[in-house]
Structures are given as structure tokens and as C-alpha cells.
Amino acid sequence: MASKRSRKRGVSWRLGAVVTVITLAALGLVLRLVQLQVVDHSHYAAEARDIHVAKETVTGRRGALLDRNGYPLAASKDTYDVMVEVKSWEDGKDAAQAASAIAAVTKGDPQKMVSDVQGAEAYEIPVARSLDFDAASKIRELGLQGVRLLRGSTRVHPEGNLAAQLLGFVGQDNTGLTGLEADLESLVGGARGTVIFERDGLGNQLALGSRSERDPQPGSQVVLTIDRFVQRMAERELDRAIKEHKATGGTIIAVQPKTGEILAMASRPTFDLTNPDLSDDSKLALFRNRAITDQYEPGSVFKLITAAAAVDLGLVNPNSWWYDSGTVNVDGWSIRNWDFSANGSQTVMQILAKSLNTGAAWLAQQLGPERFYDYVFKFGFGEPTGSGLGGEVGGRVRTPDNDSGGWRTVDMATNSFGQGISVTPLQMVMAVAALANEGKFMKPMLVKEVIGPHDKQMSEPQVTRQVVSADTARTLLDMMGVVVQGIPQNLLDVQGYEVGGKTGTASIASDAGSYKGTYISSFIGVAPLEDPQLVMLVKIDEPKDIPWGTVVAAPAFSRIAQAALAYFKIPPQVADLVRR
Amino acid sequence: MPTLLIIAALVIGAAALIPLVQSAIATSTNGNVHRLEQQRDDWQAKTQELELEVATMAGLDRIEKKARAELKMAEPKETRYITVEAAAPEPRMLPSRYLPPKTDEKQAGPSIWEQLLDWLPLP
Numbered sequence: 257m258a259s260k261r262s263r264k265r266g267v268s269w270r271l272g273a274v275v276t277v278i279t280l281a282a283l284g285l286v287l288r289l290v291q292l293q294v295v296d297h298s299h300y301a302a303e304a305r306d307i308h309v310a311k312e313t314v315t316g317r318r319g320a321l322l323d324r325n326g327y328p329l330a331a332s333k334d335t336y337d338v339m340v341e342v343k344s345w346e347d348g349k350d351a352a353q354a355a356s357a358i359a360a361v362t363k364g365d366p367q368k369m370v371s372d373v374q375g376a377e378a379y380e381i382p383v384a385r386s387l388d389f390d391a392a393s394k395i396r397e398l399g400l401q402g403v404r405l406l407r408g409s410t411r412v413h414p415e416g417n418l419a420a421q422l423l424g425f426v427g428q429d430n431t432g433l434t435g436l437e438a439d440l441e442s443l444v445g446g447a448r449g450t451v452i453f454e455r456d457g458l459g460n461q462l463a464l465g466s467r468s469e470r471d472p473q474p475g476s477q478v479v480l481t482i483d484r485f486v487q488r489m490a491e492r493e494l495d496r497a498i499k500e501h502k503a504t505g506g507t508i509i510a511v512q513p514k515t516g517e518i519l520a521m522a523s524r525p526t527f528d529l530t531n532p533d534l535s536d537d538s539k540l541a542l543f544r545n546r547a548i549t550d551q552y553e554p555g556s557v558f559k560l561i562t563a564a565a566a567v568d569l570g571l572v573n574p575n576s577w578w579y580d581s582g583t584v585n586v587d588g589w590s591i592r593n594w595d596f597s598a599n600g601s602q603t604v605m606q607i608l609a610k611s612l613n614t615g616a617a618w619l620a621q622q623l624g625p626e627r628f629y630d631y632v633f634k635f636g637f638g639e640p641t642g643s644g645l646g647g648e649v650g651g652r653v654r655t656p657d658n659d660s661g662g663w664r665t666v667d668m669a670t671n672s673f674g675q676g677i678s679v680t681p682l683q684m685v686m687a688v689a690a691l692a693n694e695g696k697f698m699k700p701m702l703v704k705e706v707i708g709p710h711d712k713q714m715s716e717p718q719v720t721r722q723v724v725s726a727d728t729a730r731t732l733l734d735m736m737g738v739v740v741q742g743i744p745q746n747l748l749d750v751q752g753y754e755v756g757g758k759t760g761t762a763s764i765a766s767d768a769g770s771y772k773g774t775y776i777s778s779f780i781g782v783a784p785l786e787d788p789q790l791v792m793l794v795k796i797d798e799p800k801d802i803p804w805g806t807v808v809a810a811p812a813f814s815r816i817a818q819a820a821l822a823y824f825k826i827p828p829q830v831a832d833l834v835r836r
Numbered sequence: 837m838p839t840l841l842i843i844a845a846l847v848i849g850a851a852a853l854i855p856l857v858q859s860a861i862a863t864s865t866n867g868n869v870h871r872l873e874q875q876r877d878d879w880q881a882k883t884q885e886l887e888l889e890v891a892t893m894a895g896l897d898r899i900e901k902k903a904r905a906e907l908k909m910a911e912p913k914e915t916r917y918i919t920v921e922a923a924a925p926e927p928r929m930l931p932s933r934y935l936p937p938k939t940d941e942k943q944a945g946p947s948i949w950e951q952l953l954d955w956l957p958l959p
Contacts, residue, residue, distance in 0.1 A: 317884075327891065327894065328888070328891045331887075331888055331891065332884075333881070333884045333885055333888050334880075334881040334884060334885075388885065389878070389881045389882055389885050393878070407877070407881075412888050412892075414888060414891035414892040414894070414895050415895050415896065415897070416895065416897060418896075484896060485896065488896050488897075751915065752915070752917070818915075822915060822917070827917060827919060828917055
């Protein structure tokens with residue numbers, strides 16, 4: 257009986273122990289569940305989401321930059337990055353096989369792919385970038401586990417390096433970094449979209465998984481005023497002039513004077529637009545658009561502005577007489593001609609034809625500082641032209657008002673022939689374009705049309721102001737025609753057309769403020785003279801053999817104008833060349 | 837009675853299958869949609885590549901190289917202009933691929949239903 261009772265007590269004890277253990281285990285499980293489901297819920301939910309849910313930023317197709325006739329200068333095409341899920345390449349053998357298969361298509365290094373993936377801490381990483389459609393299709397056909405394609409976009413330039421500084425380039429994130437790509441980012445960039453979806457082990461989207469989407473918006477197409485033919489011609493002639501005269505660089509700008517449309521804007525030195533070198537800070541200087549960022553002393557081409565002001569105020573006419581003694585004394589300084597000549601009695605016409613510094617200084621004296629600088633500002637100097645291009649500077653015009661301490665009367669005398677005053681090439685060409693447009697100063701136009709996904713916007717030419725009267729403008733054009741008659745035909749001859757222009761040979765100032773014996777040679781021309789359709793500035797920096805604008809810059813103008821006028825189907829004025 | 841029970845069981849079984857069939861159809865349709873979207877994206881990408889290939893082929897540098905090397909063309913030494921007594925051609929239009937899709941003129945005006953609604957004295 258006693259043993260029966262003790263056995264019963266032993267059973268009861270063991271049963272109690274088992275029940276206790278089970279209860280504690282159950283309680284532990286419940287607590288663990290509470291920890292997983294309640295306390296750490298957000299952490300584990302996020303972890304699960306990271307594994308099963310993918311979030312992709314989708315870029316809208318970047319709008320193309322087209323020339324005035326619709327030829328793409330910069331356009332985008334889809335490219336594909338090969339993404340590998342790091343976990344799926346943990347096994348070395350499988351990873352090596354998969355990497356070899358991918359490398360066979362991409363011509364990459366399979367060992368590097370494996371080491372990159374196995375050393376990564378992210379969920380997935382790219383092993384190949386920017387594949388074209390055919391290569392991406394081959395990768396997809398391989399059907400590799402943990403490998404997927406991520407669609408992206410790359411910029412293509414069908415005309416190669418044409419207008420490199422003007423167009424600029426985009427970064428890896430498809431955002432414009434320089435040039436028009438940056439300036440027109442809000443138009444061509446479009447808007448990014450997002451896709452969130454559940455994925456399977458291969459990284460592919462689950463058919464019945466949840467998905468949310470915000471569609472990307474494509475960028476607008478922008479039709480520029482640039483003409484690819486004229487631009488190419490300008491770049492070719494710029495390269496030729498630089499090579500022939502061993503110059504350090506240069507700029508050519510061609511403008512339609514009646515509308516202010518910029519037909520070509522070329523600068524040298526330049527860079528490889530298809531593969532810009534960002535490795536070295538010193539290369540950054542190559543990316544800037546020198547036509548708007550670099551200021552220079554324009555030299556004798558500026559005499560056109562001085563003469564226009566004097567004629568417009570009725571102080572002189574082309575036949576007004578003046579006596580050139582070879583020197584003009586201003587505040588104790590002697591102004592002399594470029595060839596130190598003394599020409600005796602001369603007309604205002606001859607001041608331009610012979611490019612007399614003394615004559616320009618005399619004209620400025622007739623005007624006086626207030627009226628002289630008033631016209632300088634009216635011609636657009638001293639402030640940006642409003643082209644809309646990023647980095648455009650306004651040049652530097654020192655006057656008695658803005659530099660009362662430093663300005664002297666001799667400054668106006670030197671300014672009258674384009675020294676001691678800083679302008680940009682775009683300012684100079686737009687000022688002369690005003691003379692070719694009946695005295696109306698136009699806002700420079702680079703964008704002709706913006707074609708959006710839903711609408712189309714045309715840019716209209718804008719008259720900024722009337723700078724001089726139409727009669728004065730016509731007089732100056734005629735004077736420019738006489739100037740050109742003095743240039744030998746082997747240097748300037750646009751067959752069939754009467755053209756006008758003015759040369760410039762300007763000394764380059766050193767950082768210390770003195771002139772360092774190097775020059776900028778330039779020519780600014782108008783064609784045809786009767787009904788101007790083209791105004792062009794050719795500026796060549798530091799030619800080594802000869803400094804004269806007549807020899808260095810005028811031939812380039814001649815060849816470009818000859819080709820461009822025929823290209824624009826402008827009939828020649830010389831009847832012998834025309835057959836009916 | 838047993839027959840009725842069998843029929844009822846079959847009906848209940850069939851009813852139970854409906855969600856399964858629906859789910860299968862939905863999965864299949866969804867798969868097809870994704871496949872077609874993929875195909876559409878692929879064709880769009882291929883079209884873009886071809887457009888850019890055409891643009892590259894029309895590049896001035898390439899045309900000049902071909903003209904000089906293959907057609908033995910050279911720049912003229914003298915230019916003669918011939919005036920043609922005919923109307924000038926229309927300016928070259930932008931390639932249609934760069935233009936926005938044309939809006940359907942029929943959709944431009946209000947529909948019959950919208951016109952009917954306009955008649956109603958609604959606020």
C-alpha cells in the first residue's frame with residue numbers, strides 16, 4: 257500500500273515536471289512570438305520587404321536636342337545594367353559559371369564580377385553597365401538565377417563632337433552637367449517615376465504580387481536654332497585657321513540678324529563629347545563655352561560702334577573731314593595708329609577703311625563720355641545678352657559713373673578702338689547684327705521650338721531695343737562694304753555676293769595689366785550687304801605667325817559665308833553667276 | 837437520396853473550384869500582360885536604336901566620307917546658280933517621330949453625352 261502511494265507520488269511529480277516544462281516551453285514560444293510579431297514587427301517586416309519587394313526608380317526618356325531642321329544632335333537610347341543578387345552568387349562554382357556566361361556577352365572580366373559580387377554588402381549590385389538592346393536580350397535569354405536587367409538610358413551624339421561646348425553632356429544619373437544639357441534640364445530632363453513590386457527568387461516580378469507605380473514623364477524635344485551644316489563648316493574653318501596660324505584657340509559665331517537666331521557657335525580648344533574626361537580638374541576649362549564665358553578686348557572691330565554712335569547723333573557722316581597728324585594727345589597720353597602712320601586729311605569712311613586709332617579717338621572726343629558710353633551700353637556691352645546660356649558674362653565697361661576713381665579720359669580714347677574694354681564674342685556679334693537689322697537689337701535665340709508630350713511652344717524673335725536709326729545702320733553697312741573692298745581677293749572673296757565687314761587685331765593684356773605682345777585676330781562680317789542674312793564673327797586667339805585679322809580671320813569668314821549663302825538658297829547678286 | 841447527395845457534392849466541389857479557376861486565369865492573364873509589356877518595351881527600345889542608327893548614318897561626316905571615298909566626289913571649283921521658275925519646296929519638316937501624337941479631331945469637341953449633360957440644369 258505504501259509502495260503504491262509512493263509510486264503514485266512519483267508519477268505525480270514527473271507529470272508535474274512535464275506539464276511545467278511544456279507550459280514553460282509554450283510560454284517561451286508565446287513570448288518569442290510576441291517579440292517577433294509585436295515588439296520587433298517593424299524590423300522583421302522591413303527585412304522581409306527588402307527581400308521580397310523591389311523599388312526601382314525609372315527615368316523618363318530624356319528629350320532630344322535637335323538642330324533647326326530636326327536632325328538630332330543629342331538623343332537618348334535605352335541601355336541595360338546587369339544586376340546580380342549577391343546571395344545568389346554565394347556558391348563559388350555557380351557564380352563562376354554565371355559570370356562566365358555574362359562575360360561572354362559583355363566582354364567583361366568574369367573573375368572581377370565574382371569578386372565584386374561576393375565582396376558586396378548590398379542586396380544586389382551591377383556587374384555590367386550600359387548594354388545595348390541586343391546584348392541585353394542575350395543576357396535575358398541565359399535565364400540566370402539572381403540576375404536581372406535594369407533599364408537605364410544613355411546619351412548619343414549622331415554628329416559626333418559637333419557643338420560640344422554648346423550642347424554639353426549629362427552625368428551618370430542622366431542629369432545635364434554642362435552646356436544646353438544643363439541649361440535646358442527642366443525641359444529635356446522629364447520626371448522620374450517609381451515602381452514598387454514583389455519579386456521572386458530570380459528577381460523577376462511576381463505575377464500576382466502587389467505593385468504600385470508612378471509613371472516617369474518623358475522630356476520635351478528641343479529644336480535649336482543651330483544649323484548642323486553651318487556649325488560643322490564653322491568648326492572646320494576654325495580648326496583650319498588655328499592650325500594654319502598655330503593659334504591657341506578661337507571662336508566663330510554665326511547669327512541670322514533679322515531674328516537673332518544663332519546658327520553656329522563654335523569654340524576651340526574643345527573636348528570629346530562622346531567620352532568627356534573628368535579625371536583631371538585642368539580639363540574642366542575645356543567644357544566651358546568660350547563664346548559667352550570668355551571676355552576679350554575686341555580691337556578695331558569696335559570702331560564700328562564708335563562710328564555708329566557718331567553718325568547716329570549727326571555729328572559726322574561718312575564724308576566728314578578730319579586731319580590725322582598721326583597722334584592724338586589725351587591727358588598726356590599719345591594715341592597712335594597701329595602702323596604709326598600720319599595720314600593727313602581723312603574722311604570718317606577712311607577711319608574705318610584704314611582702321612585709324614587716331615580717328616576713332618577723335619570720334620569719341622566728339623561724342624564725349626556720356627554719349628559714348630550710352631551707345632556702348634545700348635549696343636549690349638556691359639551686361640549679358642540674355643541668351644539663356646549658363647555662365648554668360650557681361651564683359652567690363654569702365655565709365656566715369658561706375659569707376660569714378662579709376663576711369664580717365666584716355667580710357668574712352670582707347671575704348672573707342674576696342675582696347676581697355678572687355679566684351680564677349682556673343683556681345684560683339686549681336687551688336688553688329690543690330691546694324692544689319694535696321695538698328696534693332698535682337699535678343700539672341702538658341703531655342704526655336706519646344707515639343708512636349710502634350711503641346712508645342714514656338715519661340716518668337718524679340719526686339720530688345722532700337723539702338724541706332726535704320727538710316728545710320730544702312731550707312732554703317734555701306735561703310736563696312738567699303739572696308740571689305742580694301743581686303744585682297746585672295747583673303748576675302750565671296751563670289752557673287754557683296755559683303756561688308758571689319759577686321760580687328762587686339763593686343764592681349766597680361767594679368768599685370770600691361771600688353772604682353774600677343775594678339776587676338778578677328779573679323780566680323782555681314783552678308784549679303786544689300787539684305788543681310790548672316791552676321792559672323794571669326795576670332796582667332798594668339799596666332800603665332802602673323803597677327804592681322806585680315807590674314808588670319810577674314811579667309812575663314814569668306815569660305816563659310818560662300819558655302820552658307822548657297823546652302824540657304826540666297827541668290828547671288830552678280831548676274832553672271834546666275835543662269836535662268 | 838444518394839443521387840441528390842452526389843449531385844450536391846459535385847455542385848459544392850464545382851463551386852469550390854471557381855475561385856481556383858479564376859485565380860489561375862488571373863495569374864495567366866497577368867503573366868501575359870507582363871510578357872506583352874516586356875515585348876512592347878523591347879520593340880520601343882529597338883525602335884529607338886534604329887532611329888539613332890538612321891540619324892548616325894545621316895551624319896555629315898559620314899556622308900562626306902562616303903561621297904569622297906566611294907563616289908569620288910569633290911568640292912566644285914566654280915559655283916553656278918540656276919534660278920528655277922517654280923515655287924520653292926516646303927521647308928523640311930521635323931521627322932514625325934519627334935512630333936507629339938496627333939490629337940483626334942473628333943475628340944476635340946464635346947461628345948453627345950456631354951452636350952446632353954449641358955442641357956440639364958445641374959449646378
